[in-house]
Amino acid sequence: MFIPSKIKVRLSLSVLFVQLFFLSSLPVFSLEIKELPDFDGKFSNYFSIFDNSQKETLPVPYYESDNSSQTQRGACEFSVTFINVGQGDSEFIVLPNCKTVLIDGGPSSSASSNLAKFLTGHNISSIDYVVLTHPHTDHFKGLQYVFDNLSVSNFYDTKVNNPSSSTLKKFRDTAAAEPGINIFYPVEGQELDWAEGVKVKILNSCSQESQTSQGEILNNCSIVMKMTYQNVSMLFMGDAQGETENLIADKYRDELRSDVLKVGHHGSSTSSSEKFLSYVSPKLAYISVGKNSYGHPSDATLGRLENIGARVFRTDRDGTSVFIPGDKIFYCEYPQQAGF
Numbered sequence: 001m002f003i004p005s006k007i008k009v010r011l012s013l014s015v016l017f018v019q020l021f022f023l024s025s026l027p028v029f030s031l032e033i034k035e036l037p038d039f040d041g042k043f044s045n046y047f048s049i050f051d052n053s054q055k056e057t058l059p060v061p062y063y064e065s066d067n068s069s070q071t072q073r074g075a076c077e078f079s080v081t082f083i084n085v086g087q088g089d090s091e092f093i094v095l096p097n098c099k100t101v102l103i104d105g106g107p108s109s110s111a112s113s114n115l116a117k118f119l120t121g122h123n124i125s126s127i128d129y130v131v132l133t134h135p136h137t138d139h140f141k142g143l144q145y146v147f148d149n150l151s152v153s154n155f156y157d158t159k160v161n162n163p164s165s166s167t168l169k170k171f172r173d174t175a176a177a178e179p180g181i182n183i184f185y186p187v188e189g190q191e192l193d194w195a196e197g198v199k200v201k202i203l204n205s206c207s208q209e210s211q212t213s214q215g216e217i218l219n220n221c222s223i224v225m226k227m228t229y230q231n232v233s234m235l236f237m238g239d240a241q242g243e244t245e246n247l248i249a250d251k252y253r254d255e256l257r258s259d260v261l262k263v264g265h266h267g268s269s270t271s272s273s274e275k276f277l278s279y280v281s282p283k284l285a286y287i288s289v290g291k292n293s294y295g296h297p298s299d300a301t302l303g304r305l306e307n308i309g310a311r312v313f314r315t316d317r318d319g320t321s322v323f324i325p326g327d328k329i330f331y332c333e334y335p336q337q338a339g340f
Contacts (some may be wrong), residue, residue: 078198078229081322082262084315085114086290088138091262092118092234095195096229101127103236105142111149115142118320119150126151129194130175133222133238134206136215147174155191158206160221164213172263186223199228203248203256204240219265220244226258227278232325234255235280237264237271245276256280260323261310263287267297277308284320285310289333 004108030039076098085092085106093101106115130152132140144167146152156173162168174179179207186192187207206221222238235258237245245264261282264271285305289296297314305312312323 022069025212030078033317042100062151077324079322079324080234080260081118081320082120082286082288082313082315083115084320085142085288086315087289087292087296088142088265088290089133089238089262089292090115091288093227095198095309097195099195100124100126101129101131101194102127102143102146103131103147104133104238105205107138107141109148111139112144113142113145116145116149119146123153124150126153127158128152129154129192130157131223132158132225133236134218135160135165135166135168136218137220137237139239141167144171144174147171149180152181154180154184156184156186156223157168158205158221158223159185159209160218161209161211162213162218163211178290180221187277191216192225193318197229199226199303201226203252216241216270226256229325232259234260234323239265239271241265241268241270242273242276245273249279251275254278259325261281261285261304263301264297266284266292266294267301267314268294268301269300270305272301274304274307277304277310281308283309284323285312286323287312287314289314289316291316 050060068211076094077094078096079094081092083092083106083224085108088106088108090106090259091101091103093103095101096242106113108115110116127146127150130143130146132143132155135158147322152175155178157172157175176183185207186202186203186205188202190202192202194200202223202225204220204222210221212218219239219241220243221238222244224238224240227236229235235256241264256276256279258280259282261280261284263285267287283303315321
């Protein structure tokens with residue numbers, strides 16, 4: 001059928017108007033392809049999707065960074081990854097000088113564990129600073145894999161011994177035999193010089209030799225550290241329970257204020273008291289937990305975190321999550337299905 005050209009123009013303009021009207025009612029998304037360096041200096045392309053109407057970064061599958069090579073040891077974006085290791089703890093930190101930190105290793109020394117998958121999946125063959133918060137197997141057993149398969153420069157430990165563990169001595173002997181290793185037993189109040197612009201302060205530790213099989217005492221011997229970078233602070237509690245929380249709350253008070261809290265003892269009812277949380281006042285709270293018979297995390301603890309206004313992330317529900325500080329408190333999540 002013949003349609004006069006003037007009518008064609010009118011129809012085209014009408015269709016264009018309808019399309020523009022429809023599109024204007026939708027959120028505006030843009031797609032950016034970033035070339036992100038792995039820890040071996042090789043580059044891979046990853047997609048980062050932005051909702052321009054909300055100005056919020058949606059979930060991305062890796063650490064965001066600029067195009068500068070991380071092999072230069074000075075151009076990395078600070079990030080904290082809370083690794084889903086099941087019923088245990090493990091946090092991996094990238095410092096702005098590109099040095100790396102691993103706090104605890106979870107409950108498995110297997111090469112098929114989530115920690116091992118995370119490390120191999122990100123081409124991590126060495127770690128600058130490894131911290132064992134306290135000698136419970138759900139925190140140190142995965143570090144056996146680390147010392148067996150990666151190179152470690154510095155190891156931070158307590159001096160408390162757990163005679164009920166049949167594998168602790170083997171692990172500490174392996175750590176001591178690491179070529180060129182520096183072993184430290186940090187004391188409460190000490191500051192660690194890990195990177196320029198990053199303040200790391202020890203708030204609790206058992207730096208004197210002792211021995212116990214009592215779980216609560218071992219938990220309260222956890223190395224507790226506060227890390228501050230730019231205007232963002234993070235508090236790592238290990239498995240510290242109420243006794244330790246009260247001690248550091250009474251001593252440090254408002255100095256405990258932190259944007260991010262790694263919740264103590266897997267969210268148990270004996271941790272994260274109202275008094276303690278009132279000083280910390282976290283915006284984000286990360287609970288490292290898996291299937292367990294202990295009732296972790298407890299409803300009471302979740303309620304206290306909710307009452308303080310914290311957004312809660314759980315590794316058993318949300319999988320591995322990475323926190324990246326920015327102009328505002330910034331986070332992105334890995335899906336549970338990611339396998340790390």
